[in-house]
Amino acid sequence: MGPLHGPITRRVFLHGLGVAGGAGAVLAAMEILDLVAPAAEYRVPFDPPRTGDFSLRGRANDSTVLILGAGIAGLTAAYELEKAGYRCEIVEARSRPGGRNWTIRAGTTDTDLDGVTQTARFGDGLYMNAGPARIPQHHTTIDYCRELGVPIEPFVNANASSYYFNRAQRDASGPLTDKPIRHRAAKADINGYLSELLAKAVNQGALSDELSRDDAEAVVELLRQIGALGANDRYLGSDRGGYHDPPSAGPRPGTVTDRYRLSDLLAARLGYYFPFELEWDQAMMMFEPVGGMDRIPFALAAKIKGPIRYGTEVRSITVADDAVRVIVSDSSGGRGTEISADYCICSIPPMVLSKIPNNLPARTKTDIATLQPMHTGKLGLQFRRRFWEEDEQIFGGITDTNTEIGTIWYPSSGYLTKRGILIGVYNYHEDAEAFDALTPAQREARAIEVGRAVHGDAYRKEFETSFSAQWARVRYSEGGWVLWPDRNGPIRAVYERLLVPQGRLYFAGDHLSYVTSWQHGAFESARLVVMQLHERVLAGASA
Amino acid sequence: MTRRWALGVAAVVVGFALMAALFVLRPRGGLSTRPVSSVPELLSAPAGVPGAGLVLAPDGLGPVTFGEKEADVLATLIELAGDPVEDSTEDCRGTGGVVRWVRWANLTIAVEDGVFNGYISGIHFPPDSVEMTIMTVDGVRLRAAVEKLRETYGDRLTWLGEDTTFGTPVDAFGIDGFDVGHPGPTGLGGYVEGGREDGHVITFLGGQPCVDNGP
Numbered sequence: 001m002g003p004l005h006g007p008i009t010r011r012v013f014l015h016g017l018g019v020a021g022g023a024g025a026v027l028a029a030m031e032i033l034d035l036v037a038p039a040a041e042y043r044v045p046f047d048p049p050r051t052g053d054f055s056l057r058g059r060a061n062d063s064t065v066l067i068l069g070a071g072i073a074g075l076t077a078a079y080e081l082e083k084a085g086y087r088c089e090i091v092e093a094r095s096r097p098g099g100r101n102w103t104i105r106a107g108t109t110d111t112d113l114d115g116v117t118q119t120a121r122f123g124d125g126l127y128m129n130a131g132p133a134r135i136p137q138h139h140t141t142i143d144y145c146r147e148l149g150v151p152i153e154p155f156v157n158a159n160a161s162s163y164y165f166n167r168a169q170r171d172a173s174g175p176l177t178d179k180p181i182r183h184r185a186a187k188a189d190i191n192g193y194l195s196e197l198l199a200k201a202v203n204q205g206a207l208s209d210e211l212s213r214d215d216a217e218a219v220v221e222l223l224r225q226i227g228a229l230g231a232n233d234r235y236l237g238s239d240r241g242g243y244h245d246p247p248s249a250g251p252r253p254g255t256v257t258d259r260y261r262l263s264d265l266l267a268a269r270l271g272y273y274f275p276f277e278l279e280w281d282q283a284m285m286m287f288e289p290v291g292g293m294d295r296i297p298f299a300l301a302a303k304i305k306g307p308i309r310y311g312t313e314v315r316s317i318t319v320a321d322d323a324v325r326v327i328v329s330d331s332s333g334g335r336g337t338e339i340s341a342d343y344c345i346c347s348i349p350p351m352v353l354s355k356i357p358n359n360l361p362a363r364t365k366t367d368i369a370t371l372q373p374m375h376t377g378k379l380g381l382q383f384r385r386r387f388w389e390e391d392e393q394i395f396g397g398i399t400d401t402n403t404e405i406g407t408i409w410y411p412s413s414g415y416l417t418k419r420g421i422l423i424g425v426y427n428y429h430e431d432a433e434a435f436d437a438l439t440p441a442q443r444e445a446r447a448i449e450v451g452r453a454v455h456g457d458a459y460r461k462e463f464e465t466s467f468s469a470q471w472a473r474v475r476y477s478e479g480g481w482v483l484w485p486d487r488n489g490p491i492r493a494v495y496e497r498l499l500v501p502q503g504r505l506y507f508a509g510d511h512l513s514y515v516t517s518w519q520h521g522a523f524e525s526a527r528l529v530v531m532q533l534h535e536r537v538l539a540g541a542s543a
Numbered sequence: 544m545t546r547r548w549a550l551g552v553a554a555v556v557v558g559f560a561l562m563a564a565l566f567v568l569r570p571r572g573g574l575s576t577r578p579v580s581s582v583p584e585l586l587s588a589p590a591g592v593p594g595a596g597l598v599l600a601p602d603g604l605g606p607v608t609f610g611e612k613e614a615d616v617l618a619t620l621i622e623l624a625g626d627p628v629e630d631s632t633e634d635c636r637g638t639g640g641v642v643r644w645v646r647w648a649n650l651t652i653a654v655e656d657g658v659f660n661g662y663i664s665g666i667h668f669p670p671d672s673v674e675m676t677i678m679t680v681d682g683v684r685l686r687a688a689v690e691k692l693r694e695t696y697g698d699r700l701t702w703l704g705e706d707t708t709f710g711t712p713v714d715a716f717g718i719d720g721f722d723v724g725h726p727g728p729t730g731l732g733g734y735v736e737g738g739r740e741d742g743h744v745i746t747f748l749g750g751q752p753c754v755d756n757g758p
Contacts, residue, residue: 064574089574307573316583329582336582340575354589365591366625370673489671490628 043140046527049084049534061085063537066326066341068314071099072519073347073508075300076144076526084534088306089339091328093313093476096294097301099347100131100477101519103292104380104467112473118440120467121382123419128380129293130469131480132519133409133423134286139520140527141296145289148299155288156412158277159397160184164270165454166402174267176260180399180454185241185257186270188228192235193262195227203233235259273400281518288412296519314348317358319503343533347508347526349373351478360502367494371511373479375432377470379405379425379440379447386420387458404431405450424451424466432470432480440468482511499528506533593624594650594675599664599747601680601731604652609660609750616652616659617645624650628672635753642753648672649685653752661752665734666745679731679747681723687744689735692721699724702739703732718745 054061063086067074070092078088096102105127108120122128134155135141145152163180166172199220201207211219223229228238237259247254265271276282289295301308309328315336316327324344329336346353350371358365388394388410395415399408406427411420424447427435435443444466451459471480485491498507508529510521588595597620598605606623607616621627629646635655643654649668653661664677666685678684681695692700703720719739722732731749735742 066574087574313585315585327579327583333582333584336579337576338579351589354591355586357583357586357590362591366593367591369589369592370625372673485672486670489669490626491672493626 044524044528044531046531048080048527049086049530051083051085053084053534053538061537062087063343064088064341065533066091066324066339066344067347068317068326068344069099069347069349069509070094070097070297070301070308070310071347071509072101072297072300072522073510073526074099074345075297075304076523077345077347077508077530078304078306079300080527080530081534082305086537088304089341090304090306090308091312091314091326091339092308092310093331095310096297097308097310098131098294098297099349100471100480101293101297102130102469103294104128104130104469105292108467110469111475112470113475113478114473116439118467121465122380122421122467123382123464126382126414126419126421127292128378128421128423128467129288130378130380130467131471132293134288135519136281136283137285137287139281139518140523141519142287144296144300144523145287148296148303150295150299151290152287153290153413155286156396156410157282157284157286157398158183159394159410160187161392161394162397162408162410163399163454164268164273164401165399165450166268166270170402172267172269172402174264176264176268176270178453181260181268181270182242183397185260186265187274188238188240188242189235189259189262190265190271190274192227192229192238192259193265195223195229196233196235199223199227199229199233269402276400281515290413314356317344317346317356317360317505319344319359319505321503324504343504343506343537345506345508345526345529345533347522349477349479349509350482350511352476360505363497364502367497370491370494371482371484373472374428374481374483374517375430375436375470375472376428376480377425377432377435377443377468377472378423379443379466379468380421381424381444381447381451381466382419382421382464383458383462384419384464385458385462386417387462388422388455389415389420391458392455399454401450401454403450404434405447406431408451408454419464422451424448425468428480432472435468436470436472440466443468443470481517484511484516487514501532592676593673594647594677596623597650597675597677599662599677599679599731599749601749603659603749604650604662604677605680607659609658611659613643613654613657613659616654620645620647620652624648624675629669633753638753640753647675649674650677653750655753659750661750662748663752664747679723683744685744685747689737689739689742689744692723692735692744696723 061084065081065086065088067078067088067090070090074090075097078090081088104120104122106120106122106124109117111117134157135152142152160183162183164183164186165180166177168177202211202216202220207216220233224233227235228240230236237256239256241259242257243254244257245252245255311330312328313331314326315329318325323340323342325338325340326344327336327338348356350368351373354365354369394410396410396412398410401407404427405425409423409426411422414420425435425443438446447466448460448463471477484495487495498512506529508525510516510518510525512525513521515521515524596606603609607619624647627645627647630643632641632643635642638655640655645652645654646668649664649666651663652659664685666674676684683691683695701722701724703722719735719742720732721735722730731747733747734745736745737743
């Protein structure tokens with residue numbers, strides 16, 4: 001007899017379905033919303049180490065620091081520590097700096113965890129940023145671009161001319177599915193209808209308990225502006241939604257597009273995309289380095305005086321009382337070398353670190369293994385003609401979809417030139433997991449199929465070549481980033497324990513910040529560790 | 544004499560310049576190294592994974608079986624899965640006793656009368672911890688497609704009726720209950736979301752946790 005034979009009790013049923021936890025989940029999520037760190041707490045106060053920190057104490061620093069990983073966190077740690085005279089060395093498994101900051105150009109070759117090798121065949125001067133691709137203006141990343149002399153240019157994260165494209169699936173339905181709807185049209189109509197409804201409620205006195213007479217009038221006046229309301233405070237459409245026939249010279253006043261029906265807009269679930277553009281880290285203005293995101297790690301690497309051993313895998317980590325000893329080798333496992341240092345900063349992603357033999361306490365091993373990867377991927381599609389600019393007047397920005405490809409990103413540079421690379425896939429979670437299991441050619445085919453539904457035949461006819469990076473399948477990353485559960489819950493203890501050094505070993509990376517997945521988190525985490533280590537060394541020097 | 548003097552000064556200047564250049568361009572870093580004769584192999588699976596070693600079996604969770612003492616079971620599970628994130632009790636109307644529910648991420652065990660007597664493992668749980676990957680003893684995991692259930696259990700897979708204490712059919716929620724017909728008094732079953740053809744497993748249940756705590 002099985003556990004479900006006989007009456008199913010409320011407790012077992014609710015537990016089984018997770019409903020008991022569901023309310024808690026929602027509450028916890030709401031708490032997160034309230035607990036988003038204000039801007040003032042967004043950065044760790046940072047006092048960069050200086051040579052004077054040691055010379056003023058009448059002794060030179062001879063502390064050595066071995067840094068595991070030449071991603072943003074590892075490079076930043078070396079760059080900042082060297083300012084005070086630490087002798088640093090970086091070990092990096094890849095043949096380049098940057099880690100997940102990865103810009104793919106013609107000739108870039110990569111073999112994934114499944115043994116599939118891709119070589120990018122992009123045109124000269126063209127590239128895709130497979131990892132981070134945009135920088136909010138308040139991120140520390142901008143400060144480093146300034147300090148390192150990396151030029152930046154605007155990144156278009158929102159464009160009224162790009163599309164919403166929802167298939168009739170995943171709760172979306174109705175006549176506005178399976179067709180591209182311009183952002184401007186959906187926003188104009190939804191803002192218009194919602195403004196009309198709220199104005200109607202206020203005018204009918206439905207909110208008289210909440211609003212004084214003066215405030216009610218002011219609210220309605222505001223709604224008329226927000227919604228472009230017409231006579232009798234009704235939404236009748238507006239030029240905000242766009243034109244069938246745009247205004248021009250002579251007898252061309254322009255014809256405004258018809259508004260969509262509210263129920264169709266709601267059924268298609270287009271409004272759920274709107275908040276993205278208001279998010280703390282996604283709101284314009286945003287930037288990207290000129291020439292590719294990897295200009296940042298390459299600039300950092302160029303400033304670092306100590307050696308960076310590329311193509312070198314970490315094979316074991318031993319933390320001793322007097323030093324940290326790390327055995328490294330080339331990727332074939334040959335030519336083993338043990339490197340010893342006074343301190344070690346490990347910025348290896350936890351998904352990779354958990355498979356490196358070490359003598360860390362069992363609790364630390366469990367904490368590291370607890371962290372799970374975010375499944376996500378990007379696929380760049382090169383087209384011989386920028387049809388999105390020439391035919392559809394889309395210059396930068398993002399088309400959102402409810403399909404397996406996630407979003408389509410239009411390039412924010414190279415406008416009016418001939419060729420261009422779109423990000424034809426940027427997906428997450430289950431969609432990305434499904435893509436993980438596909439070959440690059442299969443991913444390309446799926447991307448073109450959806451893109452063709454959005455942009456028409458040009459998407460197939462003008463296509464030239466592609467490159468796919470599904471991060472859970474990328475060697476030495478094994479995930480886009482760490483997917484933390486709510487850190488206000490019990491998992492917080494794991495987070496806090498990993499912030500504490502294990503003897504002479506420190507952990508750093510975006511996963512050890514509240515800005516996971518952003519380079520800002522990696523910069524901030526590295527700076528925090530640099531200060532912790534430097535204070536410790538200074539205290540020892542003073543003793 | 545003047546020429547010799549000039550050459551001497553020039554030599555000193557060049558010497559200083561060379562020393563300065565060597566100082567500025569001196570190699571940095573280069574930490575202490577030594578060759579090692581053997582290179583450790585990377586692990587084939589992550590070390591310390593919470594829940595590793597546990598399986599969803601009809602008689603327990605692998606290392607712990609139904610009927611074992613509460614303290615022993617908890618000690619073993621804490622060792623394998625870390626500290627629990629939830630621990631609560633409630634009255635069990637059917638037995639008149641008290642059932643203790645202890646949860647680790649997506650795994651909850653039930654303890655009654657001081658012994659371990661059931662578990663629930665589902666994909667829905669509060670966002671307070673990371674889901675553990677625990678498979679059934681037959682290798683089926685949460686989120687598996689119904690097809691996988693059929694492939695694994697064949698004729699042993701049975702769909703359950705609509706007998707609930709709610710008086711409402713379970714499938715009114717779009718959920719189907721199943722049992723996989725393991726022999727013995729406890730068994731193994733669960734819930735599927737998305738239908739009996741195309742759905743996927745959202746919950747496994749084992750044992751006989753408090754069967755009547757009332758609506």
